[in-house]
Amino acid sequence: MHSTIRPNSHVALRLPSGISKVIEITPNTTINLGKYGTFSSNLLLGRPYYLTFELLDKEDGKSRTELRVVPASELHVEVLGNGHAPTAEASDEPAEGGPEFDIVGENGEVIMRNNRLTVDDPSRQKLSMAEIEELKKAGAGSGKEIIAKIMGSHEAIEEKTSFSLAKYTLRKSRKYLKRFTVLPMDVGMLTEYITERESHRVMELREESLGLICSWANVHHGGASRVLTAEDGLSQIGGARWLVVDDTGGLVTTALAEKMGILYPDEDDDQNLTAEEKDAGAKEGGEPIQTTNGTTTSTNLEENGDTVMAEPEPEGESTTQPQQQHTAIDAPSDPQPRPRRPPRPHIPQMSATTNTLTILHPNNQPNLSYLKYFSFDTGAPTTSHPLYKHLKSLSWLQLLSPEDDPSYSEPEALTDEMLAGMKSSKRGNYYKKRRRWERTTRLVEETRRGGFDGLVVASTMEPKTILKELVPLVRGGGRVVVYSPNAEPLVELCDYYSKERRTAYVARQFDSQNNRSNNGSSKVKRERDHADDMYAASTDAGDEDDDFPVNPTLLLAPSLQTARARQWQVLPGRTHPVMTSRGGAEGYLFTATRVLPFEGKVEARGHQRGKRRKTAATAETAAPE
Amino acid sequence: MAPSPPTPSPFFDPGTHSAPNSLGIIQLRRDHLIPTVLSSTADADYKEGKVENTRFGSFPHSTLIKQPWGSQVLASVVDTGSRSSKSKKRKRGPTEEGRDAPVPESSEVRGDVVKAETASSGFAHLIPPSPETWTLCLPHRTQVVYTPDYSYILQRLRVRPGDHIIEAGAGSGSFTHAAVRAIFNGYPSGEYQPNDLNGTDYGIEPDSAERQKGFKQYGGVYSFEYHAPRAKQLETEIEEHGLSALVTVTNRDVYQDGFCLPSDGRNDQGPNANAIFLDLPAPWLALKHLARSPPSAAVLKSVTASSDPSTPDAEASVMPQLATEVFRSPLNPNKPVHICTFSPCIEQVTKTVSAMRSLGWLEIDMVEIMSKRLEVRRERIGLQEEGLRNANPNAATVVEAVQRLRDVEERAKVFHGLQKEKQEEVMRRAEAKKRGEQLLANTAEGEERTRAKFEGLPPSKLDRLERAKKDLQIRELFKEGRLVHRTEPELKTHTSYLVFATLPREWNEADEETARKRWG
Structure with missing residues (x-):
């Protein structure tokens, strides 16, 4: 994960209301946070994660919207209420502009109050709806003034107990403060985000279940694993390969991939950051660096993966780098197919022998839509992304009855002369078909030979039917993990x-x-x-x-x-x-x-x-x- | 102990078969596992070599080595009785006299292990080690962090391959093993030097910065333990498990001395951590060392003031030290740092959280994990279960209950009828006796009549039990009864409170200016 926000990466913005908004940070665009305001995406680029920003706009005397980093001490004061302020690190982070945060009147030094006098009457708030709306329109300083006014016009603010006052202040801040926190898009964030709005799409999987799945499946990085074969000399045993049945739109897959170190396109480059930041003056400095790192990452992985067995098709790595860079730049931002460049060595997809995930899917294509938050689109995969080689997918038909799958039957082989006489587009098509066939055949055969390190199932299908087919493909000592939102299917499974x-x-x-x-x-x-x-x-x-x-x-x-x-x-x-x-x-x-x-x-x-x-x-x- | 372990740790890459000098786990029951470093040598008390004796039989290591992982292994016949006399002799043998004449048995010769004979019963499964199995069978030294907790912690700490994690209060080492798995992304150096590890930093490849083809940061666990023998034992285990290139065990009081490791010329960077797990009695005392820049005096005071009076010396001794020494941060300066503290008491949590707030930690969140294991069984209820084990012999339905009552009544009626007859018979005899008559012929006939009367009746209890036993032979119990699940009898209702927080990267005016220049 990067320490700073990169162009074209997904981030989550948590708003004061507690709701998160996931956006892709494209340079030179405007980000709209609804009632909280709008600002330029460039204001976030290059900034670190986990900071809370406050929107400062015209009313604060700025010509255009600016962001102010809210120091931690200020954030904590709000939560705690005034009575229990932690020692503020005033010297560390001087608040730029903006008044100090002092909504609560200074006369709040009553020792102890209780709620005996509380009057449950909304009319104690003297400001009317219309007046508050008016204030909002006037856009007084990032919401603080509104809150101060509201609190000031509450008739009985002195009667509130300190606890209820803190709660009241907090509630008002949630409503009016123009702030947001930038969080990185990782599996934890993604889970939280999905759970908030569409948990049924991920089988109501929660983070604690995800953690358990990953632990019990013994999923780990296997780049250094040896390629070992069984007595038949053909079937691979182990090698950090896992079988996955995923009906959670790819959430389980992302969690597993994160643990295996193949989820993030360029995870190793944080060390270069300081160097990178030095040449900040360079135009679009970040992109070439980012992509170079992307390619080196995949090369590194390959080096690790191939300690024993030689890379089946070692051609490409060095020669393809220019193309890889190119696609790495384009693909995340627009999903259109890779630009056509005639002489391009082929990088075989799904070709890694260790540290792999094999997804079994009930439809023609796997549904791994959540991978898009990690710059990977299964429809048009980026070659530089580690998942390109390490994520394999095949359908149940291909596994159980490959003969019935058209992509398994060999397309007619043509001689070189015949190919030479073809139009380039036709020739391209021919190669495409051949490669698809090669890929399918290789994949089907290696999967059917089994020897996987584990099986992870999060599926709406009947678990017993899945396990009947897949448990024999797991190596001795391998782990089998099945997730279900309800106990009953698994209770049945235990019984079987x-x-x-x-x-x-x-x-x-x-x-x-x-x-x-x-x-x-x-x-x-x-x-x-x-x-x-x-x-x-x-x-x-x-x-x-x-x-x-x-x-x-x-x-x-x-x-x-x-x-x-x-x-x-x-x-x-x-x-x-x-x-x-x-x-x-x-x-x-x-x-x-x-x-x-x-x-x-x-x-x-x-x-x-x-x-x-x-x-x-x-x-x-x-x-x- | 074992000679130098093989380079690939069995935790990550166990290979296809079990190998000598490598950790294997013998699983006897679900929660009964025996960890053992497999040994092919004969220097043990048995003529079969090293043997694991269990309730389910004896397993000589010779039967466990070179087996495919996951194999079901049969127990062997091992003479456990005559061991004592031999072992005395053996123990003295190699140490005092050396391997010379007075050891006649062929089994004494190294490597010549007697082939074990398979026993008639008993078996176990041989499985490769994983943090989960290790957690179930490790030698307990302190409270163990179990799988539901550590899996959630590592998930929330966002620990990934290549990360550096600080663990303080290593304890029994269960979290250590889980953390190693999470950070593992290859062994830092190709060569393996098991004897060269004395609390020095092996987490980073020394010349990795100079590597031309991209920089690869290898993951590392920095484990701190206050208790010297525990630290020692953890180090031994780590080495046996082939993980010593990835884990740095340091015996230290972290409240006092912090988390930075001594520079040894090659590595003057500290742990450079981006994840922290504190399983300490007073995490708030350690927090001041886990800052990006030296905390101001006011903050320090507020943090230490919150600690209870039982630890006043920490405050007194650390403050001047911090002031005099140049502050070095054990944290990765470029990455956000995630922390988790693990405390059983709510008071500890309150202090920790308030210290975190003072020190600028964000996203503070406290949770507790409630986990339970479920037991699945078939509950058989019904009159057919009478006299059988693990079943409830009550009536399963109202109809069954009514039928049973009816049966009982019917039998009772006949029984009472008979009783009455008998009574009358006795009376009659008595009367006949009085009169001096003889009434002999009736008895056999009476017996006959009795049996006939019971013929059409429901079976007696004795008959029912007999029939249930007979039926059992043909019944398929595995699919009878109702399938139910319930919480297992022993329930862990509270382990500890987990406090999570995040420390963002430091960001100042200059950084902001750079970013603004670059991105606008």
Whole structure:
């Protein structure tokens, strides 16, 4: 994340009302904050995050709207009320212009008041609506004067207790102060922003659930991971690759990508800031620097990712840099396709071998619309963005029945002569198709070979159907995490992996195995197992599916949990949990570990001793998967 | 302990199979995990080499090494009884006499471990370590920060790969491991020097600034612990886990001495942190060190004044020190810094928050995490459960209850009828006896009649129990009953209050002027 606001990045502006507004900061544009006013976007560029600005306009004697940084001490005074002002750091940040913040009359030094005399009558406010509107139109100094006037004309301001006075002041400031705080657009902010207005689109996912998902999925940066293969020499095992089913518009994906260090287009460049700021005089100085960093970032990642295996298509990195820079400049600001430049080496999308996310989507294209806040558009991805190589997506059709997907069938290969005789646009088309086919084939095959480090599911689809297909693709010891807004689907899932069902499943497998061996010949065990699988698949299918929609022996320690953050107000003498908060879905998490059951009979031990309830292991036998 | 651990830590890249000298976790039950550094050597008390003995069987390390992760491993037959006599001999062996003649057994020879014999029962699963599994099984030294808390904290602190995080009050190290995972973005140096770590700074590659192809900042955890033995043990664990290039453990009183690390020529930068986690009894005393510029005297006074009288010495000793020494900030000057303090009591929170306000922290927010785990089970209720375990044998429905009552009544009626008959019989006999008559023939016939009367009746309790037991053989209990969920019996209702705050980058007139010139 940058320490200062960059052009064409998304930021969140939190208004005094508590509502956040997400905007893209495009240079030389006007930002409109409704009743709070308008100002030029350039006033924010290059400034740090988390500062609170106050709008100063004509009425404050400025020729055009300016922003004033509100010092922390001033912000805290308001919250605390006058009685408990923290030691102001007056020397540190002299307020430029503007009067000191002194809304409350100085005569408020009454020792203790109570609300015995409180009169619940709106007529005690002497200013009428019209008068207040008039004041607002006159636009007296960034709202403070209005508030002072309002408070001044309250008939019984002296009768208020100090607490209620503080509350009253705060309420009025929220309404009239022309201020906003600039917050960076990160996953936490995005979650807060979505939760405020459209939480149903993200399955009512809250930040605490996101944190839990990331932890239990053991998601981490895997740029340094080795590329290791299974005994067949082909299937990759591990390598920091996660399978994701995401029906939250990409929110879960962004959280995972953030933890893997592939969400932000140029995360490493903060160190160069000081150097960058020195050449501030240079025209549009920020952009070339920003993009150079973008490309070096991706190169760095590649270097890390390829400690063992050589980059499959190592061509490009150095030669493509000019183009990458170009697209990096354009793409975030306008979503139009990349400008056409004839000789452009191809950078294969979704080609990373480690540190990747593989998204499975039910439609033709994945819905990852929230990635747009991080300068990534799945429709027209920027090559310099780390997600370009590290985010892979394929549809359920491509995974389960690739033959039915047109992009999986090989387009006709043409000879060089034939290509040479083609129009350039046709040739381009040809290459495009070939590449799409190559990409799909590679993706489908590597995904079907499995060996993923974990599976993260936040989907509206029936979880058992997802796990049936995807759990076998997770490596031994890999984590499986399923989020659901409601407990019931996950309770069911726990039941499908219950100890009792596992025992029954194994017993049933053994029964059918024994039947086979009794009926038939003395085949080698391996063969018998195989035949048995076939048998089970053909004859028992109906019954098996009802009782055992998933193979219960593949997951260890299925658990169900939920977490919720409870917010508190902390003020001197007034500390308590906040009075209201969001209801709705609680948000539950199913977690388990993928294991490789022993091939053969397994007898548990220890279930005679200790508390019965606690014994997880029962008499159990396991069979081949 | 273990020889130098392999470079890729098993926490990040466990490989396909378990390997010797690397941490593995044996999972026996959901919350029963045993961490162990796998060892292939024979210098242990058993002829099978190093062995983990559990309630569910014994697991020699030879059966755990080179297994695919996630494997179900069967227990082995290990002679645990005769160990004591041998171990005495063994312990003396290598240390005093060296490896010479008086050790006849072949198992004494290094590497020659007896192949373990599989036991008839018992199994466990071998899983790779992760901060979550480690949190469940680490050796407790202090209160542990559990997964629901640390996952939320790291999320809110916006910790990302490449970040630098300060952790004070390392405690048992659960947060340390979670934090390492969050900041990890590669090992700072290709070469690994396990013995060269004495509280010095390894978080940043020394020559990274000079690297031509872009600057890459490697992530680092700066862990501070007041208690020397705990710090030592954490350091040992970190090294065993292959994480010592990423974690700097320092034994220090942070209230007094702050968070800056001594410059060692290569690295005169402090932790350069952009995230802070304080699990300290008095976080407000540490806050003054976590500033961008030296706090003014007035602020310091107000901060220390808020502390209780039990810690007056801190105030007295630190103030002059701060004044004399050149202030060095442990924070990253370019980035906003996020902090979280972890305190169980509300009074601590009040003081912390007021200190934060004085020191210019913003976005102050206090929350507590309420987490619970749910238990899923099938609740079987009904008369068919009579005499069975884990079920409720009451009537499941009104109909069932009525039927049962009816049955009981019916049986009672017959029973009473019989009783009456018996009574009459007795009376009759008594009378016959009185009269001196003999009434022998009736008894067998009476028995017959009794049985016939019960024939059509509902079964007796004994019969019912027998039938329930027999039915159990063919019943599919795993799908019977109602599926329910509820909070697990042991509930953590309060861990600690979490105070979050943010310190923006410093911004002064000159900065503003530069920005204005550049952007307008």
